Amino acid sequence: xxxxxxxxxxxxxxxxxxxxxxxxxxxxxxxxxxxxxxxxxxxxxxxxxxxxxxxxxxxxxxxxxxxxxxxxxxxxxxxxxxxxxxxxxxxxxxxxxxxxxxxxxxxxxxxxxxxxxxxxxxxxxxxxxxxxxxxxxxxxxxxxxxxxxxxxxxxxxxxxxxxxxxxxxxxxxxxxxxxxxxxxxxxxxxxxxxxxxxxxxxxxxxxxxxxxxxxxxxxxxxxxxxxxxxxxxxxxxxxxxxxxxxxxxxxxxxxxxxxxxxxxxxxxxxxxxxxxxxxxxxxxxxxxxxxxxxxxxxxxxxxxxxxxxxxxxxxxxxxxxxxxxxxxxxxxxxxxxxxxxxxxxxxxxxxxxxxxxxxxxxxx
Numbered sequence: 001x002x003x004x005x006x007x008x009x010x011x012x013x014x015x016x017x018x019x020x021x022x023x024x025x026x027x028x029x030x031x032x033x034x035x036x037x038x039x040x041x042x043x044x045x046x047x048x049x050x051x052x053x054x055x056x057x058x059x060x061x062x063x064x065x066x067x068x069x070x071x072x073x074x075x076x077x078x079x080x081x082x083x084x085x086x087x088x089x090x091x092x093x094x095x096x097x098x099x100x101x102x103x104x105x106x107x108x109x110x111x112x113x114x115x116x117x118x119x120x121x122x123x124x125x126x127x128x129x130x131x132x133x134x135x136x137x138x139x140x141x142x143x144x145x146x147x148x149x150x151x152x153x154x155x156x157x158x159x160x161x162x163x164x165x166x167x168x169x170x171x172x173x174x175x176x177x178x179x180x181x182x183x184x185x186x187x188x189x190x191x192x193x194x195x196x197x198x199x200x201x202x203x204x205x206x207x208x209x210x211x212x213x214x215x216x217x218x219x220x221x222x223x224x225x226x227x228x229x230x231x232x233x234x235x236x237x238x239x240x241x242x243x244x245x246x247x248x249x250x251x252x253x254x255x256x257x258x259x260x261x262x263x264x265x266x267x268x269x270x271x272x273x274x275x276x277x278x279x280x281x282x283x284x285x286x287x288x289x290x291x292x293x294x295x296x297x298x299x300x301x302x303x304x305x306x307x308x309x310x311x312x313x314x315x316x317x318x319x320x321x322x323x324x325x326x327x328x329x330x331x332x333x334x335x336x337x338x339x340x341x342x343x344x345x346x347x348x349x350x351x352x353x354x355x356x357x358x359x360x361x362x363x364x
Contacts, residue, residue, distance in 0.1 A: 011072075029078075065094075083095050083126040085128065128142075133150060139152050139153075144195075204238050238261065258293070267282065300324075302325040303332035314339075
């Protein structure tokens with residue numbers, strides 16, 4: 001609020017009195033924060049990261065230090081941003097970057113003496129600049145492991161190669177948040193960093209495309225692969241496709257969490273694949289001795305008589321709405337009985353109509 005800003009400005013004016021340049025002013029503000037705010041290491045203490053709360057309580061963790069420094073610098077008309085990243089490449093951390101003397105310098109007030117210190121360049125590795133966004137058409141750009149697309153205003157996103165001569169090389173997790181309108185995305189050939197976990201969990205993404213020549217990623221039938229197609233990274237949860245073909249090169253995907261699209265009914269495997277095979281639209285191992293994955297959209301499935309059932313084979317389907325069709329003494333039939341899944345028993349020599357012999361808690 002204006003009143004809170006005025007209160008903070010009193011301190012800023014006091015500590016910067018007599019300072020002639022932004023560097024000295026920024027250093028004085030940093031020194032005040034480092035000297036007056038206590039680092040609270042007790043995990044059981046509820047600590048706010050809001051700048052004014054930190055200013056009044058005089059206690060914080062790294063996020064609070066960084067946010068207060070940013071706010072105080074900005075009130076003093078000194079550009080500053082909060083950085084998120086790692087300390088010594090392993091410990092999650094947040095600190096500040098301040099623009100003084102026509103350059104950006106690091107400032108970490110969690111301990112005194114770390115304003116534009118040489119060691120910060122080697123011990124602190126930023127992965128994200130918070131709340132610093134450039135609008136470029138229907139896209140918002142920021143820093144997330146490189147110049148990144150961090151937001152969009154339309155459902156279809158085609159990522160350009162560059163912005164003002166700077167290559168766009170990354171996509172932020174924020175592009176796939178529940179508040180994002182994005183449903184289709186086309187990656188340019190320069191993208192080498194992508195937040196895969198949020199892309200996997202997004203229920204809105206329907207289609208992923210990758211431009212030719214990308215060194216990290218490739219696409220096939222709307223799904224995201226490594227560039228050599230050996231690993232299927234993401235099959236869009238919101239895909240409208242009812243069928244999908246696994247390339248012959250693919251030898252790795254998460255059988256439990258990949259094919260969760262409710263509209264996907266059949267998965268096939270391209271001839272020549274040495275690890276996977278398919279039968280009746282489900283994925284088996286190469287010699288069809290184990291059922292590995294059933295797509296989420298299936299409502300019934302005929303399982304091979306001698307095939308064992310992987311523990312995650314039915315992880316994506318609603319087991320209350322699917323019927324397993326199998327021989328009465330097969331592993332699949334036993335699996336259905338054990339897990340209370342509807343079972344339709346078939347006799348190889350004398351086939352039974354689909355409407356007969358349905359197991360749904362008590363066998364007939």
